[in-house]
Amino acid sequence: MTADPAARRGIPDATVARLPEYLRALSSLAGQGIGSVSSEELAAASGVRSAKLRKDLSHLGSYGVRGVGYDVDLLAAEISRELGLTQDRSVAIIGMGNLGRALAAYSGFVTKGFRIVALVDDDPAVVGDTVAGITVRALDDLDRLAAEGLSIGVITTPAHSAQLVCDRLVTAGVHAILNFAPCVLAVPDEVDVRKVDLSTELQILAFHEQRKALASGLGLEEVAP
Amino acid sequence: MTADPAARRGIPDATVARLPEYLRALSSLAGQGIGSVSSEELAAASGVRSAKLRKDLSHLGSYGVRGVGYDVDLLAAEISRELGLTQDRSVAIIGMGNLGRALAAYSGFVTKGFRIVALVDDDPAVVGDTVAGITVRALDDLDRLAAEGLSIGVITTPAHSAQLVCDRLVTAGVHAILNFAPCVLAVPDEVDVRKVDLSTELQILAFHEQRKALASGLGLEEVAP
DNA sequence: AGGTCTTTGTGAACGTGCGCACAAAGTCGC
DNA sequence: GCGACTTTGTGCGCACGTTCACAAAGACCT
Known part of the structure; x- marks a missing residue:
């Protein structure tokens, strides 16, 4: 077999x-x-x-x-x-802060088989605005979007809203989430979450910087000739 | 020992x-x-x-x-x-597109021991603008910035400019680079590069989505009872 | 057609990372 | 003060990922 x-x-x-x-x-x-x-x-x-x-x-x-x-x-x-890029996948971005807007305007991944089908925010003052040619919808529209075959949810909200948004995505049937919020998300086993966090990346770089500085500054230099 | x-x-x-x-x-x-x-x-x-x-x-x-x-x-x-977060580290963001501006405005990592000391762009039309309260400087200012103790460079330029910017950072003495451009950077061994790419992340999610769809759709369902 | 040369695909060795399970070590109640 | 309980720190075995080195396989030249 x-x-x-x-x-x-x-x-x-x-x-x-x-x-x-x-x-x-x-x-x-x-x-x-x-x-x-x-x-x-x-x-x-x-x-x-x-x-x-x-x-x-x-x-x-x-x-x-x-x-x-x-x-x-x-x-x-x-x-x-x-x-799995032969079929187009639809993406929704939730959270229209600076990062969400930047991602919405980023054309780089449209070319790769991903299509932004919705922008979402919970702030009534933002709902209805047009960002990158797409009208921002309310959080309650998520269920309808999922019914239309939403494939991936991108969370760009503040950390304190991320779990709420995540829960609604999962309830709506989304199985793939890309999380930019600096927090861990609790999801069922069948849901995939990937996390992107620039603060984490900077801290990792800082660690290696310090390690290099310590190594050259003390303890590891060669014995004087 | x-x-x-x-x-x-x-x-x-x-x-x-x-x-x-x-x-x-x-x-x-x-x-x-x-x-x-x-x-x-x-x-x-x-x-x-x-x-x-x-x-x-x-x-x-x-x-x-x-x-x-x-x-x-x-x-x-x-x-x-x-x-290595006990000492503040200075960060420069190069590339004032949507993403660069969003990162500049992101306050999340200022609290963690990182300080944005400079925003840089090569477009003369953008140099001199104020983004997030900081004046955008020209690419040629990188050497001066590095001399002032620049610790980390964040590249948010298009891919075709990233290697050029990277080379200038390295020449200026920067040893830690966070690259948001979708390309690989060639650097000397002593320089650390970390890469963040949302297109890659989406593609990885797409793979797992397809795998799940295939597994449930054919070949792996249970034998009929 | 045969030999040489290039480049792939892979078996085997090695190192790293992960999870279990438990002993060591300390706290808390009496 | 002593015993029971809780929680850390870690030795061990396993699985995964990486690198090396080479045999298999095809192209190209003559």
Whole structure:
């Protein structure tokens, strides 16, 4: 059983997390008119080692040609299919603060198979405004949106509202949430939550900065010659 | 040698990545007037298992009391110290598009020991504008900023400008970069780069959505009773 | 057609991270 | 003061991810 040619049923999470980067690198190459790449070249363009790239790609089948490399268009199509980008997915952004508005105006991910179908806010003073060509709707409209096939919810509210909004998304049937609010969200097992937090990122950078400063400042310098 | 009480010289990366979350949970608890927590409670507030939390905390020393738990303020201070947040770090944001402006206006990370000291853009039409109370400066001012002790650079430019900006930051002596542009940056080994990309996050969510849809739609449903 | 050369795909070794389960250590009640 | 109880800190086993090194497989030249 599972005589599946691509040996699916389990692409490692670490690999999935890198596939978008490979896809971007491939798009860039295609835009330059390049039709074929070696694992070495594609790995360099993606910021990984070639062995890791080859092992990642091997999880979705054997699409390279030994002695030549990978066909750019074919591989891009294959990764897109694997990531589920062949069908458009509808996205709602909840929370029309600075970040929510910036994301609404960001055109970068519209091109990748994602479509912003709704902007939502709970402030009556904001509801009805037009942001990036879309009219802001009220929180109560979430149920109707979900019924229309909403796929992903993006939460850009303050932390104290995030769990409430999250609960309403889950109740409405949304199974994928991208959370920009600085808090942990409680969700049922079948719901995927990914978190993006720039404060966290800055703190991680600060840690490494301090580590480097300490290492060069004391204790690890060479013995005087 | 290394009879260091805290047994430092190597906190795992995975642990470092979670410390900010613990810190945020502790701040929240402190705000509620709670002075002591068990690993079980703090883990729940941070979205991890208690065993993982205890192992993480053990890497920075023994600050808990058996039978009681952790002192909220003490532990928060200890994590802050470990992350290097005791000294303020200055941050520059380069790229005054929608995202750059949103980050500049975001007050969330000012409270955490980070200070935005400069906003930068290469468009002469934008230089001189005031965003979030700060005057936008030209790209050429980066060297001067770095000389004043700039610690972290945040890149919010389009992808095609990111490498150029990155190079100037590195030349100016910045060792920590947070990259929001959808591209890989080439930097020397001594420079840390962290990348945040919402398109990537959406694609990862899309993958899991598709996987769930396939699993429930075909092949994995139960045998008819 | 055969040999050489390039590049993929992968088996094996290695390191890291995670969770369990428990001993050590301290508190609280009496 | 002592015993029971609670909670931390950690040793161990397992699974996952990464890297190395090489055999298999095809292209290209002659």
